[in-house]
Structure formats: structure tokens, C-alpha cells
Amino acid sequence: MTSRASDAEIREILEGARVIAMVGASDRPHRDSHVVMARLLERGYRVIPVNPGLAGKSVLGQRAVARLEDIAEGIDIVDIFRRPVDVPPVVASAIAVKAKAVWMQLGIVHEEAAAAARAAGLKVVMDRCIKIEVLRLDLHAG
Numbered sequence: 556m557t558s559r560a561s562d563a564e565i566r567e568i569l570e571g572a573r574v575i576a577m578v579g580a581s582d583r584p585h586r587d588s589h590v591v592m593a594r595l596l597e598r599g600y601r602v603i604p605v606n607p608g609l610a611g612k613s614v615l616g617q618r619a620v621a622r623l624e625d626i627a628e629g630i631d632i633v634d635i636f637r638r639p640v641d642v643p644p645v646v647a648s649a650i651a652v653k654a655k656a657v658w659m660q661l662g663i664v665h666e667e668a669a670a671a672a673r674a675a676g677l678k679v680v681m682d683r684c685i686k687i688e689v690l691r692l693d694l695h696a697g
Contacts, residue, residue, distance in 0.1 A: 579636030580604030599696035
């Protein structure tokens with residue numbers, strides 16, 4: 556059973572965020588991660604695409620990196636566009652870089668990884684689309 560983040564928790568995470576690392580970002584306009592990234596950029600968030608296959612390239616004007624550890628600035632949210640089986644190492648990296656929150660997109664749930672993130676002091680959202688929540692709550696970067 557997944558613990559569902561409340562609107563208040565989601566609002567707190569998103570209002571306090573400025574930098575979002577998007578793991579699994581795509582440079583293909585038809586992909587969900589590309590659409591979500593575009594909308595987050597429009598709302599004033601700094602979105603850093605994380606994808607080893609795109610490292611050094613530009614995605615929506617943002618330079619992609621291979622891994623979270625390649626990001627020099629503080630990360631507020633690690634937004635995960637990966638299969639559930641790929642989530643634990645991403646969460647381990649999020650903990651290592653001292654991100655403030657991990658966000659698993661729609662359809663992505665990994666209770667053990669979520670528990671590890673919470674134990675390390677990170678906030679967790681699972682099975683929710685960050686774009687939908689930003690629009691629904693009418694939020695902009697903090």
C-alpha cells in the first residue's frame with residue numbers, strides 16, 4: 556500500500572523548489588518527460604536533464620548531465636522518469652547528493668526506495684505527475 560502525499564505536502568515541496576533534476580529526461584518532443592520539462596521551465600523552475608545518452612547535449616536549452624552526481628548546484632527535487640526497478644539506485648544517488656525530495660512520476664511506485672529516502676530525511680511523492688500537480692495547484696518556482 557502506497558502512502559499518498561497530501562496536497563499540503565505536495566504544495567510545500569513544490570513551493571520550496573527551484574532546481575529539479577529530471578532523471579530519464581528525453582530530447583524527443585513526444586515523450587512525457589519532454590512535455591513535463593517544458594511546462595516546468597515555463598513555470599520558472601530550473602530543470603536539469605539527467606540522461607547518460609544525452610550528457611553534454613541540450614534539451615529544451617538546458618545542458619544534460621549523465622548522473623545526479625554531475626550536478627554542481629543543490630537539487631530540490633529529483634523527478635524520476637524510470638521504471639520502478641531502476642528507482643533504488645536513483646534514490647541512493649538523490650540521498651548522496653543531499654536532494655530535498657524524490658518524485659516518482661505516474662505509475663512509478665517503489666516502497667523500499669521511498670522508505671530509504673524518508674529515512675535519510677528526503678520528502679517523497681510517488682505515482683503523481685509533477686506537471687499535473689504544478690498546474691492543479693497553480694504553482695511557480697519558489
